């Protein structure tokens with residue numbers, strides 16, 4: 674039954690690799706495409722030219738910061754004037770927004786400005 678044992682260990686490996694592989698995929702940084710949509714939905718209402726209301730912020734686009742600056746902002750968002758807005762969002766959504774902003778930062782390969 675040596676062959677059966679061999680097959681069993683191969684199958685076990687495949688199962689393990691699949692589980693570990695997918696969980697590390699999940700832990701990876703967010704989805705930039707989704708982040709672009711979420712940034713518009715959750716952030717741009719205040720961070721856009723002509724935003725009104727007592728809580729209107731400055732217009733904000735990925736290109737307005739370097740990747741290091743976005744890193745710093747996301748690490749210490751609690752000190753921002755709008756930290757309460759961030760806290761309303763799911764951690765996963767914030768990760769996706771980070772992926773969008775960081776991925777299109779001033780010093781990224783594809784800087785982007787929100788129109």
Ligand code: HEC
Pocket residue numbers: 712715716717718719720728729730731732733746753754755758759762770
């Ligand atoms: C209810 C309005 C509102 C919402 C929603 C909001 N913000 Fe803000 N935000 C502000 C205000 C007001 C300030 C302080 C004024 C400024 O710097 O624009 C600020 C400041 C900031 C700053 C610092 C400004 C700078 O240039 O360094 C960043 C970065 C920021 N917000 C990012 C975000 C992100 C990302 C989101 C979405 C998750 C968000 N904000 C959602 C109102 C808002």
